[in-house]
Amino acid sequence: METKENIQTVESVCNLADVAEVRYLHRDNTEIFLKNGFPGANIKIRQEDGTEKTEEHARIWLHRSFPFDLPEEYISVQNKDQEEIGLIRSLTDFDSASADILRGELARKYYTPRITKIVSLKEAHGYSFWNVESDAGKLQFTLQDTFRSLLRVGEDKIFVFDNYGNRYVIESLKDLDRRSLRRIELYL
Amino acid sequence: MEKCITRIPFNLDSDNNPVQGQVEIYTDGVRIIAKEEQWIPMEGIQEFRCDVGVGSVALEISRKEGDCLICRGTMDQRTIFSAAAKRMNRFLDGAVPGEDWMEYKKAVCPKCHRPYLPDSEICPKCTKKGGYLRRLWKMAKSSRGYIYLSVLIFVAVAALNLVLPYLNRVLVDDYIKADRLPAVSQYVLAVLMILLVTLAVRLLGILRNFAQVRAGTKLIVTLRQTPFQKIEALSLSKVSKRTTGELMNRVTRDSSQIQDFFTSDVGGLIEQVFTLVSLGIILFVYDWRLALMVLLPAPLVMLSHRLMWRYLGPRYNKQWWCGSRLFETLYDIFSGIRVVKAFGMEKKEVERYDRVNRRETTVRITNETYFAVISPVTNFLMGVGEFFLLYYVGNQILDGTMTLGAMQQFSAYVAMIYGPLRWLSFMPRRLARTMTSVVRVFDVLDEKEDVADRENAVHKTIAGNIQIENVSFGYEDSKNVLRKVSLEIKPGEMVGIVGRSGVGKSTLINLIMRMYDPEEGAIRIDGTDLRDIAQNSLRSQIGAVLQETFLFTGTLFQNICYSKPDAAYDEVITAAKLAGVHSFAVKLPDGYNTLVGERGHTLSGGERQRVAIARALLHNPKILILDEATASLDTETEKDIQDALQKLIAGRTTIAIAHRLSTLRNATRLVVLDKGSVAEVGTHDELVARKGLYYELVMAQRQMSKMTEDDIA
Numbered sequence: 001m002e003t004k005e006n007i008q009t010v011e012s013v014c015n016l017a018d019v020a021e022v023r024y025l026h027r028d029n030t031e032i033f034l035k036n037g038f039p040g041a042n043i044k045i046r047q048e049d050g051t052e053k054t055e056e057h058a059r060i061w062l063h064r065s066f067p068f069d070l071p072e073e074y075i076s077v078q079n080k081d082q083e084e085i086g087l088i089r090s091l092t093d094f095d096s097a098s099a100d101i102l103r104g105e106l107a108r109k110y111y112t113p114r115i116t117k118i119v120s121l122k123e124a125h126g127y128s129f130w131n132v133e134s135d136a137g138k139l140q141f142t143l144q145d146t147f148r149s150l151l152r153v154g155e156d157k158i159f160v161f162d163n164y165g166n167r168y169v170i171e172s173l174k175d176l177d178r179r180s181l182r183r184i185e186l187y188l
Numbered sequence: 189m190e191k192c193i194t195r196i197p198f199n200l201d202s203d204n205n206p207v208q209g210q211v212e213i214y215t216d217g218v219r220i221i222a223k224e225e226q227w228i229p230m231e232g233i234q235e236f237r238c239d240v241g242v243g244s245v246a247l248e249i250s251r252k253e254g255d256c257l258i259c260r261g262t263m264d265q266r267t268i269f270s271a272a273a274k275r276m277n278r279f280l281d282g283a284v285p286g287e288d289w290m291e292y293k294k295a296v297c298p299k300c301h302r303p304y305l306p307d308s309e310i311c312p313k314c315t316k317k318g319g320y321l322r323r324l325w326k327m328a329k330s331s332r333g334y335i336y337l338s339v340l341i342f343v344a345v346a347a348l349n350l351v352l353p354y355l356n357r358v359l360v361d362d363y364i365k366a367d368r369l370p371a372v373s374q375y376v377l378a379v380l381m382i383l384l385v386t387l388a389v390r391l392l393g394i395l396r397n398f399a400q401v402r403a404g405t406k407l408i409v410t411l412r413q414t415p416f417q418k419i420e421a422l423s424l425s426k427v428s429k430r431t432t433g434e435l436m437n438r439v440t441r442d443s444s445q446i447q448d449f450f451t452s453d454v455g456g457l458i459e460q461v462f463t464l465v466s467l468g469i470i471l472f473v474y475d476w477r478l479a480l481m482v483l484l485p486a487p488l489v490m491l492s493h494r495l496m497w498r499y500l501g502p503r504y505n506k507q508w509w510c511g512s513r514l515f516e517t518l519y520d521i522f523s524g525i526r527v528v529k530a531f532g533m534e535k536k537e538v539e540r541y542d543r544v545n546r547r548e549t550t551v552r553i554t555n556e557t558y559f560a561v562i563s564p565v566t567n568f569l570m571g572v573g574e575f576f577l578l579y580y581v582g583n584q585i586l587d588g589t590m591t592l593g594a595m596q597q598f599s600a601y602v603a604m605i606y607g608p609l610r611w612l613s614f615m616p617r618r619l620a621r622t623m624t625s626v627v628r629v630f631d632v633l634d635e636k637e638d639v640a641d642r643e644n645a646v647h648k649t650i651a652g653n654i655q656i657e658n659v660s661f662g663y664e665d666s667k668n669v670l671r672k673v674s675l676e677i678k679p680g681e682m683v684g685i686v687g688r689s690g691v692g693k694s695t696l697i698n699l700i701m702r703m704y705d706p707e708e709g710a711i712r713i714d715g716t717d718l719r720d721i722a723q724n725s726l727r728s729q730i731g732a733v734l735q736e737t738f739l740f741t742g743t744l745f746q747n748i749c750y751s752k753p754d755a756a757y758d759e760v761i762t763a764a765k766l767a768g769v770h771s772f773a774v775k776l777p778d779g780y781n782t783l784v785g786e787r788g789h790t791l792s793g794g795e796r797q798r799v800a801i802a803r804a805l806l807h808n809p810k811i812l813i814l815d816e817a818t819a820s821l822d823t824e825t826e827k828d829i830q831d832a833l834q835k836l837i838a839g840r841t842t843i844a845i846a847h848r849l850s851t852l853r854n855a856t857r858l859v860v861l862d863k864g865s866v867a868e869v870g871t872h873d874e875l876v877a878r879k880g881l882y883y884e885l886v887m888a889q890r891q892m893s894k895m896t897e898d899d900i901a
Contacts, residue, residue: 147506
């Protein structure tokens with residue numbers, strides 16, 4: 001009696017992934033295309049009776065599940081109403097042309113200039129005013145609560161959020177020059 | 189070329205390159221001007237949309253053949269894009285473009301290009317400070333007398349402090365070091381004088397504290413009351429865009445910052461300046477070389493002080509932040525202790541706390557080390573003047589041109605002169621912090637009341653007829669939540685509003701309660717536009733039972749009386765009895781005097797709703813609004829409450845929202861909303877027979893309840 005119950009529990013744990021019904025999208029079941037500059041997808045679905053059906057999505061929306069840790073993995077693919085159509089485990093599950101389409105769309109949605117140099121950083125009235133150089137040129141922005149607007153990911157990657165919700169990233173603290181590093185150090 | 193409706197600037201192209209582009213929208217099409225020009229005809233455009241990404245926003249249109257990008261921008265463009273999309277959708281719905289559609293509220297200060305303080309149009313850098321201070325001075329009217337008094341005392345104390353070294357000198361030169369022995373009585377007199385001056389300084393100090401406290405308390409009452417009253421008067425939309433914490437800060441923290449400034453800093457400033465100036469004069473009059481020698485290091489002292497704080501300030505800031513993180517972590521762990529124990533994570537949490545604790549300690553140690561090294565250096569610099577003085581004065585004493593007493597007097601003055609300098613070097617920081625608070629307080633005070641009473645607003649008794657005519661409304665985002673809604677509700681009728689979540693049911697009710705004003709169209713009660721009825725007159729005749737009932741800290745009795753504070757005991761009990769409160773109230777040990785709310789007796793969800801119904805019954809409104817009044821209750825309790833509600837509804841115009849359709853079985857008519865518009869109107873039977881949206885909703889719910897029935901079987 002006891003063993004039977006145990007087996008049942010083990011079974012139910014194994015089935016969790018099935019119960020959750022996560023639909024993973026990859027090169028074998030999904031075709032990615034670009035239409036009017038927006039990505040779209042045709043997804044092959046195996047129906048209950050065994051036949052295959054193709055679901056056509058003229059436009060898809062992408063959402064990173066782990067925007068800071070895993071920018072190219074676990075991408076939620078959604079429709080206009082933000083309902084998930086499927087989940088991409090990794091962009092490498094697609095051929096390079098499709099991956100580039102997805103990458104381009106992610107880069108647009110998650111527009112994040114890379115900061116290469118902090119030219120000046122002044123604090124006043126509880127705000128900090130930043131002047132930086134980035135891959136998008138010289139930028140000026142303001143943070144509302146400096147400590148809370150910086151997010152450290154891993155050892156030396158820093159995300160910066162300004163008061164409008166713009167995002168900037170310092171890919172590696174090690175690559176910053178000494179002056180820039182000294183300016184930001186006080187807030188880490 | 190047709191008329192231009194609006195112009196939208198944008199700053200990103202579709203490949204994420206920064207650009208400076210502009211979109212011009214005409215009545216017949218959209219012109220996109222960046223490196224190249226593009227023209228999209230208006231015909232065929234179904235909708236404008238502001239697609240908010242995570243680091244960028246996009247303005248898009250949808251057409252039959254698919255979506256199309258118009259322009260992109262960084263997040264600072266978001267308000268512009270969403271406002272533009274909203275305006276254009278209204279245009280597509282047939283609204284006439286307004287003259288003001290060309291302009292967008294700028295989010296940055298036009299002068300210094302820095303962003304405004306959040307949700308305001310105040311630049312922390314460029315606002316004229318003088319004007320604010322003058323207004324503040326006006327607000328301080330009632331406490332001005334005490335402020336004058338404390339300033340006067342500040343000056344008097346400073347003056348007496350200057351006299352003391354002089355008396356000391358007289359004592360030394362004329363009596364102690366005198367060539368012939370002075371009369372004892374004269375000596376005693378000099379000592380007495382010193383005693384008297386010291387005593388006077390202390391007494392004046394007490395008096396000054398008294399004046400400060402008086403000035404302060406009077407000021408703080410005004411400072412807290414004014415923003416509080418203003419916040420209460422503002423519309424829901426203005427209030428809800430700020431967090432509760434922020435509003436509380438403005439009422440409490442900012443006002444005490446201002447109070448501190450007025451009561452101690454202003455007086456202190458005058459005292460320090462007075463001391464500095466009079467000391468300078470005394471020294472210069474006596475011996476200009478001596479004065480120069482003393483004052484020469486002064487700029488150096490001030491500079492070194494400022495440098496020290498510029499260096500240490502941010503470091504102490506970091507220490508403060510680490511400290512508050514420590515506190516937060518502790519709070520977090522303690523409040524989640526059940527979860528911690530349930531998953532056996534005690535050890536991990538100890539480690540987490542340890543990490544934060546260690547970090548704070550490291551920062552603290554570093555800071556203390558810095559301070560320990562830096563402060564003796566600046567202190568030494570401050571004392572440098574005294575060394576010069578000692579040398580100069582020593583020479584003079586040896587020459588016989590200066591007496592020992594005079595030397596003592598000047599040493600004292602020199603020691604005194606650096607105090608004000610140090611104090612003044614902090615002044616800009618203090619002033620800046622106060623100005624931020626002042627600006628924040630006035631920001632609230634200057635906020636325009638967007639749902640203000642019109643000048644000729646009337647008080648009128650409502651019969652209960654509600655006419656909704658072509659009402660369109662949207663919140664900040666680009667979409668119109670309500671689109672051209674028209675509906676008439678007759679006095680005494682009960683209308684149920686149904687529809688999926690997010691179709692605008694609550695918005696419609698908010699408009700009827702006049703939490704917001706419609707953008708297009710009008711709502712009339714008994715033929716009078718809502719905007720022409722005084723708000724307090726309107727609200728006194730509308731009652732609401734909402735999904736969650738908030739109980740204020742107070743007794744059960746006070747909570748029922750909230751809508752009618754002067755209600756008699758009999759009335760309260762009648763209302764309580766009808767609502768079903770009485771039955772549980774009399775079982776409580778303290779009856780109606782039971783303390784409820786945050787720290788009081790916890791009432792169950794059903795009991796809370798009954799209190800809300802009792803409140804509404806006592807209020808005796810002409811129009812009753814039930815917004816998911818029974819949604820959070822189980823079916824059994826709901827049935828009981830329904831009976832209570834039925835007594836409340838009788839004879840009143842009632843508008844009810846409910847997900848559970850069974851709740852609306854007594855409604856005379858049902859209105860089905862879909863995508864912000866009225867889709868169907870009719871009785872339950874009519875709508876079911878029509879097999880439309882309502883029918884689908886009913887079927888979906890029936891299936892749900894059938895499933896549960898099957899489960900039971």
